[in-house]
Each structure stands twice: as C-alpha cells, then as structure tokens.
Amino acid sequence: MDISNISSIKNIAFGRGAFSQLKSIILERQSIHEIENKSKNFVIYIDDFFESNEAMINPLKSIENTEIYYIDSSKEPTTTLINDLRDRHQSQSESPGGLVAIGGGVTLDIVKALSNLLNNEGDAEDYQGWDLVKNKGVYKIGVPTLSGTGAESSRTCVLINEKTGLKLGMNSDFTLFDELLLDPDLTRSVPKDIFFYTVTDAYFHCVEPLSGMLRNDFADSYAKMGKSLCEEIFKLDDIRSNDGRTKAMLASYFGGIAIANSMTALVHPFSAGLSVVLQVPHTLANCLVMLAMEEYYPNEHRIISDAIERHGIKVPRGICNDLSNEQFDKLYDSSIIHEKPLTNGLGDDFKSILTKDKVIEIFNRI
Numbered sequence: 110m111d112i113s114n115i116s117s118i119k120n121i122a123f124g125r126g127a128f129s130q131l132k133s134i135i136l137e138r139q140s141i142h143e144i145e146n147k148s149k150n151f152v153i154y155i156d157d158f159f160e161s162n163e164a165m166i167n168p169l170k171s172i173e174n175t176e177i178y179y180i181d182s183s184k185e186p187t188t189t190l191i192n193d194l195r196d197r198h199q200s201q202s203e204s205p206g207g208l209v210a211i212g213g214g215v216t217l218d219i220v221k222a223l224s225n226l227l228n229n230e231g232d233a234e235d236y237q238g239w240d241l242v243k244n245k246g247v248y249k250i251g252v253p254t255l256s257g258t259g260a261e262s263s264r265t266c267v268l269i270n271e272k273t274g275l276k277l278g279m280n281s282d283f284t285l286f287d288e289l290l291l292d293p294d295l296t297r298s299v300p301k302d303i304f305f306y307t308v309t310d311a312y313f314h315c316v317e318p319l320s321g322m323l324r325n326d327f328a329d330s331y332a333k334m335g336k337s338l339c340e341e342i343f344k345l346d347d348i349r350s351n352d353g354r355t356k357a358m359l360a361s362y363f364g365g366i367a368i369a370n371s372m373t374a375l376v377h378p379f380s381a382g383l384s385v386v387l388q389v390p391h392t393l394a395n396c397l398v399m400l401a402m403e404e405y406y407p408n409e410h411r412i413i414s415d416a417i418e419r420h421g422i423k424v425p426r427g428i429c430n431d432l433s434n435e436q437f438d439k440l441y442d443s444s445i446i447h448e449k450p451l452t453n454g455l456g457d458d459f460k461s462i463l464t465k466d467k468v469i470e471i472f473n474r475i
C-alpha cells in the first residue's frame with residue numbers, strides 16, 4: 110500500500126451557534142501572538158452579503174486590533190486582486206498577523222491566497238501550481254457561510270490570472286486553514302435552490318472520486334461519508350432544516366478532503382466548460398451535467414433527478430439548444446483540456462470514448 114503524508118486542519122469548532130465563539134478564538138490567538146512576538150493585528154474579510162447583518166458584524170467590530178473588509182463575492186478572485194490586497198496590508202504600519210474569512214468559496218479562497226502571499230516573496234501568479242509556496246502563511250481562520258464547495262477543507266485556492274487566462278489554485282499544504290469554525294446556522298439565509306446546488310457540489314466531490322480509477326482508501330472513506338450525508342439530505346422533507354444544514358456542512362467538509370486527496374472524474378470537466386463558455390455558475394453547471402450523464406452515473410443521475418423533483422428545485426433546461434458551432438468547439442476544448450480527471454473517469458484512452466461528436470451530444474442533452 111502506498112504511504113501518504115496528509116496535512117490536516119488543527120482546530121475545528123463545529124455545531125449550531127459555534128459562530129459565537131469567533132470573538133474568543135481571535136482574542137486567544139492575539140494573546141498567543143503577543144507572547145510569540147507576532148503581529149496582533151487581525152483582518153476579517155466578510156462577504157458583503159452580510160454587511161448589514163448587525164448581529165454578526167457588531168461583536169466583531171468590538172475586538173481590538175482588528176479591521177473588517179467586505180468582499181464582493183460575485184466576482185471570481187484574480188491574482189491581481191490578491192497582489193493589491195497584499196500591497197494594501199504591507200503599506201500599513203503593521204502587516205496582519207492573522208486573517209479571518211467569513212463567506213462562501215470566493216471569500217475563503219481570497220484569504221487562503223492572501224495568507225500565503227503575505228509571507229512569501231513575489232506575486233500570486235508565482236504560486237499557481239503544485240507545492241510552490243515556500244513559507245507558511247499568516248494564521249488564518251475559515252468560517253464558511255455556504256456548504257458545498259469544500260474550500261474550507263481543501264489545500265487549494267483558485268485564482269484567475271487575467272493576463273494569461275489561467276485559472277489555477279495555489280495547491281499547497283500551507284493553503285490549508287489553521288482553524289475552522291463550522292456553524293450550520295450561518296447557511297440559514299441561503300435560498301433553497303442555491304442551497305440544493307451547493308449540496309450537490311459536495312455530492313459530486315464525493316461521487317466522482319468514488320467512481321474513478323485512481324482510488325485510495327483515505328479519500329474513499331471521506332467520500333463515502335460525504336456521499337451518504339448528501340443522500341440523507343435529499344430524503345429530508347426540508348433540505349434546509351437544522352438537520353439538513355448540519356449534514357450539509359459536514360458533507361462539504363468531507364467532500365473537500367476527498368477531493369484534496371483524490372480527483373474529480375467526468376462531471377467537473379464538463380461543468381468547467383459550461384462555466385467558461387456560458388458563464389453558468391459552478392454548482393448549477395455540475396447539476397446540469399449530471400442530468401446529461403445517465404449513461405455514466407445511472408444511480409446518481411436517478412438520485413439527483415428524484416431530489417430535484419421532490420424538492421421542487423428550479424433547473425434551467427435547453428441552455429445549449431441554440432449554440433453556434435464555434436460555441437460547441439469552445440465547450441469541447443474547455444472540457445477535454447481537463448485530462449487528469451477525465452483519465453480518472455474513463456482511463457488513458459478517454460479521448461477515444463469522449464470523441465468530439467460524443468462531447469457535443471452530451472452538451473446537447475443539457
């Protein structure tokens with residue numbers, strides 16, 4: 110059996126209401142930094158969706174040596190944004206000793222990248238790839254407010270380099286959060302359709318590794334737990350009940366670990382094509398792809414189709430009906446480029462199965 114060296118997150122506060130512990134977690138860390146002669150300054154990045162949420166923001170405003178910045182999460186993070194944030198902090202009298210991310214995948218990824226860049230020379234684009242980060246970043250605490258992306262437990266943070274068009278993460282053990290606060294009550298305000306799509310993202314982070322050829326027992330175990338939690342959520346009367354939100358937060362965390370130690374297969378590459386060419390949001394794109402992939406995932410196709418019907422989820426159909434040949438070419442190119450996961454799904458000769466005609470047939474079903 111191969112030996113793996115796996116890094117993991119040290120401290121996790123989990124449970125409904127856990128958010129109330131954030132202030133004391135920051136204060137405790139600031140005390141440790143004082144003893145260790147590190148900066149006590151903490152910067153809290155929050156999704157601007159919560160800007161008017163006084164119950165959330167006011168306790169944080171009262172913490173000394175902290176600043177709050179709001180993130181527009183409608184835009185995917187770029188390397189330029191991370192470089193600009195680094196410059197802003199380094200021009201201040203004292204660079205932060207800690208960062209907190211409160212939000213969905215975008216906010217979490219911004220803080221993960223910024224933490225790395227504050228303690229490493231050069232620019233964000235220098236660290237897009239695998240294991241390029243040399244020094245541990247500044248202390249970072251993640252507080253997800255959406256369940257599904259797995260950004261809270263993954264060892265990557267996806268950034269777009271606008272100059273090259275490259276969309277790639279800083280894949281590194283240093284990218285992992287030092288500490289997580291997982292509070293299912295923070296996802297209470299997520300609309301039902303969005304909640305469903307994000308849960309299915311966690312579901313595919315588990316289903317795809319389990320369907321692949323590159324398997325390992327560590328990733329499989331987390332994937333099995335995440336998959337079964339998602340299937341329990343789909344069977345609930347109300348997917349956003351306390352039980353549903355709690356299970357979703359765990360499934361997202363487990364799915365993130367599964368994907369960090371394994372690989373996606375067929376859904377994510379096709380989904381990436383839809384996002385790049387037609388700007389379909391990631392989690393919706395995954396769902397649309399699964400609905401067109403009955404031949405590869407018959408059981409999961411049935412489970413997702415039944416769940417969509419049972420919970421009355423709105424799913425746009427026919428979005429590829431009137432595309433030009435040029436758009437289908439782009440869809441093919443931007444899906445088939447993901448060779449590693451497609452090899453995981455179908456083997457080395459995946460291109461003989463996923464011919465251009467076959468890929469376009471699948472997109473036509475969407």
Ligand SMILES: [Fe+2]
Binds near residue numbers: 258310314377391
């Ligand atoms: Fe995903």
